[in-house]
Amino acid sequence: MVSAKHDRDGILIEVRDEGIGIPETEQALVFTKFFRGSNVNPSAHPGGGLGLFIARGYVQLLGGRIWFTSLEGSGTTFNILLPAASPTGVPAI
Numbered sequence: 001m002v003s004a005k006h007d008r009d010g011i012l013i014e015v016r017d018e019g020i021g022i023p024e025t026e027q028a029l030v031f032t033k034f035f036r037g038s039n040v041n042p043s044a045h046p047g048g049g050l051g052l053f054i055a056r057g058y059v060q061l062l063g064g065r066i067w068f069t070s071l072e073g074s075g076t077t078f079n080i081l082l083p084a085a086s087p088t089g090v091p092a093i
Contacts, residue, residue, distance in 0.1 A: 010064070010083040021072040030068065031056045039072065055080075 001016045020039050022030060029035045034049040036042070059066045063083045070076035 006084065010081055013080040013082070014077060015080075016075065016077040018075040021074050021076055022068075022070040023072050024070075027068075027070060031066075 002014070004011060004013045006012075020037075022037055023039055026035075026037055031052050032049075033053045035053070036047070036049045056066050059080055059082070064081050066078065066080045068076055068078045
């Protein structure tokens with residue numbers, strides 16, 4: 001599920017799944033380059049472990065922040081908060 005809303009701090013985007021979740025002991029590594037969770041079956045879920053690393057870079061470049069909550073076996077929710085642009089087009093940070 002993906003949702004977005006505008007609030008006083010900017011645009012909040014939420015991406016939620018009901019997948020395998022991220023083990024609590026590995027959550028600090030999620031935004032690390034090439035990280036793949038130990039509970040991921042690589043043949044069922046191919047990837048190089050770069051997606052969240054790149055996403056964090058873009059979010060930071062835009063002056064925002066990204067964070068998540070996860071429960072192993074129940075899924076993960078990622079939140080991205082991007083600053084709203086001012087009338088001049090410059091982010092209002």
